[in-house]
Amino acid sequence: MRLLDRIIRAVLLVCMTVLSGYILIRAVTIAGENGVFQDTPLLSAFYRKLETYSEQLFVPVLYYDEATQVWQQDLEAGVRQTMIPFAWYADRLGEESRQNEPDEEYELILEAEAKAEEQKQPLDLQEWMVSRKQTEDTQKEESENESTQGSREEEFATLLNAYFSMDAATTIDSSRLNNSLLDMDLSLDQTEGPQILIYHSHSQEGFTDTVEGDDTTTIVGVGDYLTQLLTEQYGYEVIHDRGVYDLVDGVLDRNVAYDYAGAAVEKWLEEYPQIQVIIDLHRDGVDGKKFVTEYQGKQTANLMFILGMSQTADHQDITYLPNPYIKENTAFALQMQILAERDAPGVMRNIYLMAYRFNLHYRPRSILLEAGTQLNSLEEEKNAMNVFAQILNKELKGSR
The missing domain is CATH 3.40.630.40 (Zn-dependent exopeptidases)
Known part of the structure; x- marks a missing residue:
């Protein structure tokens, strides 16, 4: 569902952006073709800047930056960043937050839901997550103990062979x-x-x-x-x-x-x-x-x-x-x-x-x-x- 929501949101943004951009660019282009900006060099330069900014602002996916020679290829990110900056900032914070912890928590939730479905009975999510954490801690401690014991056995063998008879x-x-x-x-x-x-x-x-x-x-x-x-x-x-x-x-x-x-x-x-x-x-x-x-x-x-x-x-x-x-x-x-x-x-x-x-x-x-x-x-x-x-x-x- 999350992927479908993103696709629908992206399509709507694309449509709105393309339509608005088309109207503005078309208006600027028609004005340019009718010579509105050709009377003076200043107006002509203003026309070219206005045309460039219009493309960059409203159709970022189609805009080619001649200075850096890079196409803006992420349509949704580009549109949200330029036209709806607050929404883009909110998405950015959410992405960073998911990178730190919620993605892992989301996977645990999915695992808990699958467990509940497998058992055919409701599952107390909080209790299950605490139990899961205790199990992981126990496994980690056992692994560390095994590693320590392995190191001790190596030390023992080295000392015994080098310095002792029994x-x-x-x-x-x-x-x-x-x-x-x-x-x-x-x-x-x-x-x-x-x-x-x-x-x-x-x-x-x-x-x-x-x-x-x-x-x-x-x-x-x-x-x-x-x-x-x-x-x-x-x-x-x-x-x-x-x-x-x-x-x-x-x-x-x-x-x-x-x-x-x-x-x-x-x-x-x-x-x-x-x-x-x-x-x-x-x-x-x-x-x-x-x-x-x-x-x-x-x-x-x-x-x-x-x-x-x-x-x-x-x-x-x-x-x-x-x-x-x-x-x-x-x-x-x-x-x-x-x-x-x-x-x-x-x-x-x-x-x-x-x-x-x-x-x-x-x-x-x-x-x-x-x-x-x-x-x-x-x-x-x-x-x-x-x-x-x-x-x-x-x-x-x-x-x-």
């Missing part, structure tokens, strides 16, 4: 491993008193040149050296717990070592609640394997962070081993891993994910650090501590 007994997903870990600020808060605690759940771990009965040549001695670096070179206050937690009545028993070590950590935290970093320092034990690389011309034991996920391979939380700081621990290890690969490439092995907790639940910046294996030397171990102290300092100073 034990078959556990798992991790994109909710725990994504780029948000890289943005976490784990720099050290300035406090008085000890800031870092170093201890050894397995104090009896030794190396190729360990002297029996001399703990300065075991992993405990490596902890002594790390403590010295952090205090003398980097200015931290450090507690080094040299306690033995893996011997029971003189017999090696590592099954209870984490329980005994955990009880000791709790006592230290009770005495010094300002402690913010906890490091359980180990050396790895792999049959026939020696992990070593050359760094700055020195033979250096490879380092590895271990993280406890408190989760089984089928995504089930180990409820009796809760850890509220898994995200912070993971970020702490990942950020230092990236730092080390930038500043000391080749020193770090992949971060190893395991199912249990390993006493990493006491502070947000808790880490289990494996340095070399039983086939490394004490010197290689100490060289590795130089690298670790350097990256730990950068992490705690926020100078990544």
